Amino acid sequence: MPSEAQRLHPFGILSRALRLVRQLLLPAVLGGASIGDDLGGILFWVLLLLAVPSLLIGIAHWIAFRYRVEADDLIIDSGVLSRRRRVIPIDRIQNVDLEQSPLERLARVAELRIETASGGREAEATLSVLPLDQARAVQSDLLARRRRAREQAPGEQAQEPAAEPLLRLSTPDLALAGATSNEAGLIAAGLATLLEVAGRFGALAGIGEVVDDAVAAGAGAGAVGVVAALAIMVLAFFVLGWLVSIVATVVRFHGFTLTRHGDDLRREHGLFSRRHTTVPLARVQAVRVEQTLPRRALGLVALKIDTAGAGPHAGSGGRGEAHIPIARLPDLDRLLPSILADGAVDPRRLRPVAPASRRRETTRLSATALLVAAALWVSGIPRPWLALLLLPAAWLLARARYRSRGWELSRSHLLARDGVLTRTTWIVPERKIQTLHVTQTPFQRRWDLATLLVDTAAGTRAARVIDLTGPTAVALMDRLADRRADDPPHADPRAPGDPPHADRQAP
């Protein structure tokens, strides 16, 4: 790798200008729309007013931008008005991601994003863009240098470790992933909103008009007809949302491959925008195994790998989150040991939480059901006793909640499962635990139950084991705190007096 300062590929000017326009387009159009209502005219002027300065800014930045890779540092000079030099120590680099938009793929260029552990939402440095070959070369050069710097074994030749393929998803796999995600409802709501906005601009009939039409069409058959018409419309939106969810998943994750290169996990996917993500395994804070109801029935899972870094794969929480959109349950036997370096992790075999959990949920949900029934009775609707049917529903939900909960300690991980609609199993490496909390609500105290909360630097949520018995929760917390303190020695993880393993149940 040459060590003199390098310029980026001039295509980056266009990329940057396009990105700027894209970011400013919506607010500018909305701003313009508040002045007048000629949508076409507004769009034209907004584009013109945005495009020219964006292009000029892009050119200025391209001229000012230089980077070079030195022995221990990546050095980037940038800034038009105020010059700025950023020195990134190579051993601090966490991820080097390669990303291509559809246009960039046509031009055979790619963007490199370099992340360090600093918590911001943006990547620490972005090289936008490089010729594809050069981007690949810089990526593997930086990763190799980082490995060398970390091994601190001078003279030892760092070579690219062999790639071990872990998972490859076909288009039918991805269609299945989209079909079994529970995003259809969300997308349906989004579509309805979009239709309403389009209606405002007079481009399409607004949602209100569609509803009016449907009601008018059904009114011929009386009240039943109106209800049927509305039900059909809601169903249509759901089917549409479902199809969109399938297509979106296929497009986003097309050609998904997951490989392991030494201590890194690499992901590659995308039909139009191609993404190459590197996840250093040492940075994994938690792995979440998620199962929606249809996935549970079909023996499918989705995996989310939480890291503490920022960057392009950052989820809504602002921290890193790498998805594996779909896998079959048996695939976990291969994936989890490779990702976690712990062969004893098996999310299918967990211990149940305290049986009092079911009694607590039954009491709680029955009380809610009775309150609702009482309210309906008071409101004087016909046949209020039908509301008592809520009671068995409450009992079923209580049972489902109890059975969704489970936990286990493997050699070096805590597993915690919860969730009825989407069942999530958290797998937290003990070494990544930040703080531990045992909490008791007044109702939990009544049943001598407690919740163990295990916080890591992943995302905005923490893993929770809900409804252990009080003593078990405290014993588990102390055990995890002790293990954290004196690393490897793996004592027998079972707390005294815990139910034997025969009580384990499948998720």
Add this chain to the structure above:
Amino acid sequence: MDESRSGYDSAEPQLWSLHPRAVPLWRLKALFRGTVLTAAVLLVEWSLDLPLPFGLATIVLAVLVVANAIVTPPLRYRAWRFALREDDLLLRYGVLFRTSAIVPHVRIQHVDTHHGPLDRALGLADLLVYTAGSRGAIMTIPALARDDAESLRDTLAELSGAGDAV
């Protein structure tokens, strides 16, 4: 403190309480917040010219504010315990919702003391412990004697793991 059912009562060598002046401090704070709330409610009622029953409700609110300021702080004070242990910091607090938390020393990013005007008048300070976590990333031990807070801060800063990677 009745902890026999909670399972929290694993024999700890040294559990510390907060400074007893936490009680007057919290009482003053609760009174202040309650007074602001009541005043805001009164202002709304006065400006909307609401009928008498609302006025009675405001009296009930004022009584509740005073009762809360008298009753709650001692309970909170009695529930609060913490211990500096060999490898971690242990916190126990909460009257209705009880929590027991552990912060391993190696996970501490930095430590602050904080004192507002009221704390200063009473010679108290809060100790804030920061971790890299998401939920519960900042843990607070309130109402310590200022000297205690500062010496605990320095001890924790010394014990905290330098360069512990996330």
